[in-house]
Amino acid sequence: MVKIVGIGGSLRPNSSSYQALDVAIRRVQALGAETQVLDLRQMQLPFCNGEKEYPDYPDVIRLREAVQEADGLILATPEYHGSVSGVLKNALDLMSFDQLSGKVTGLISVLGGQSNSNALNDLRVIMRWVHGWVIPEQVAIGQSWKAFDKDGKLLDDQLSQRFDQFAESLVENTRKLRGVS
Amino acid sequence: MVKIVGIGGSLRPNSSSYQALDVAIRRVQALGAETQVLDLRQMQLPFCNGEKEYPDYPDVIRLREAVQEADGLILATPEYHGSVSGVLKNALDLMSFDQLSGKVTGLISVLGGQSNSNALNDLRVIMRWVHGWVIPEQVAIGQSWKAFDKDGKLLDDQLSQRFDQFAESLVENTRKLRGVS
Amino acid sequence: MVKIVGIGGSLRPNSSSYQALDVAIRRVQALGAETQVLDLRQMQLPFCNGEKEYPDYPDVIRLREAVQEADGLILATPEYHGSVSGVLKNALDLMSFDQLSGKVTGLISVLGGQSNSNALNDLRVIMRWVHGWVIPEQVAIGQSWKAFDKDGKLLDDQLSQRFDQFAESLVENTRKLRGVS
């Protein structure tokens, strides 16, 4: 059964990135995927210092094991300064080809201003660098403060349809590329 | 007098990024610039959580004040996974337009494999996003393990000349753009 | 006196890129710049074949001479397939460091859908490659079919202010960087 792991790049308590990630995760679940969210707000990760081992931080192993066992990934980042958040990039830096290579990835970005694809473009090249796949369908949510209602539901129908296409493409193509059901 | 602040994006004790930064800093000093290096290995910075204030981390204020008072910046990053390190991106995320806008920036990247400009391209767009200037001259050091001798001197003459051009452009054009001497 | 040359990347008779370029050109004129527009729709340029000379195409020389004599450039491109138009990239390919190096450049993109900075990002890296400067201020016009009135005037005040900032930055900083008045 296809396994999808989601990671959000924000540490805000009330993060729109995690709201968007939750929407996406629920939709890939509905399509039969087994899912896990790694909530960086509840994990203790160090800054990457280029070392392989971080004995004081068992969450590094938890991060690596969960990603290694996954077939696919969802990366949801706030767009900070026109790129991926340092928080998410650092989490990726803590991993290597061992965990990331060959994974099929869907990308989501969230920003307060006008929608943009800068963070998504950077993440696409980053995931390629570690020999991952990135699906063509991607979601950039501009003016994110008005995207969700109080229960975390999407308010815009077109955006909701984009999430459907995103989830379908991720699940279907991860199955094809990874040969899992 | 033109003030240049250098920041390195590595936390390795024996970091090539800081070696490269030191070379660049010495050369801009020789051209009459006042310089300061913010060594992230000796600062306690939190992960950016989107908040403005980090009362438990006085180094955030130190970082912001030093950058705010600068005319120019040198950003030296290891290239991790084909982009800027999460460590450096996070340091930039902790700042805003207040500190970064209008700064004249020179970019350096260091990587173990074949030289590449991915991290430099991403940083160029990031610094533009915060309305900074980035000089055309940039330095990407491939196979960095053989770039420096034991005293941190560059072993390759062509690379050394690139640092000269980099330093000259940074100092001269920061003076022009900022109207300082 | 500061000289600014504008080039548009569209061949449409009724091109929004040229409308945007005209707005920008008029504003840099009002700031005292000498201007020239190279209208690719009225020039006969060949596809770049990697050769230096194109004896059958005198407009190649016209293009090169005008750019070589300029202090600054405005490049206005339609965003096709998430990047600069092939038409504009080809015009740049016909030039070299001799013409482009050191030029101070302002970038504009125009697209039918939602605004995006992909074409601007690519142009920024391209102009850096030839050792040009690119100002931080840039203009991306989304849904361009409703941006201008019948006389080519901008309908949106905020966008008009962006053009003002763009023109001021281009003229002022070209003067500073090139030492012209």
Added chain:
Amino acid sequence: MVKIVGIGGSLRPNSSSYQALDVAIRRVQALGAETQVLDLRQMQLPFCNGEKEYPDYPDVIRLREAVQEADGLILATPEYHGSVSGVLKNALDLMSFDQLSGKVTGLISVLGGQSNSNALNDLRVIMRWVHGWVIPEQVAIGQSWKAFDKDGKLLDDQLSQRFDQFAESLVENTRKLRGVS
């Protein structure tokens, strides 16, 4: 049977891009793919003017039909000014989602100087824009003047192995993603 179409972005008579494309095409043939090379040097294509039809240029239809019938693409471009050639971008501009969406693409770049992935990164984002897939394996050939012998064979074994991995990934994953044999 999986169909792969190759397009080169150079108009040089003795183009390294086409030499690289030929190497790749032969290897995907050996893996059972049906192939076709669209040699832009022997086609009459206009500059894209934003129109759908180009009645004076039957090669536009030939280009579109060949790409539309393909399952996968190989795009080989010279890196001009740190990006894709205007010639190749223009050929892509002449096509639309109808031809390009869903195609599985492998990317190759060729340059005279030090190897770089700028053109490949731009092409990756361009192909994503039209909802194509791009395989993680890519080939950037630096110092291309010494890459091939007189018969167009690769002189470097490591580079030759990269082409093997490229061809295997393209054929295998096009089969998976497109459901063809």
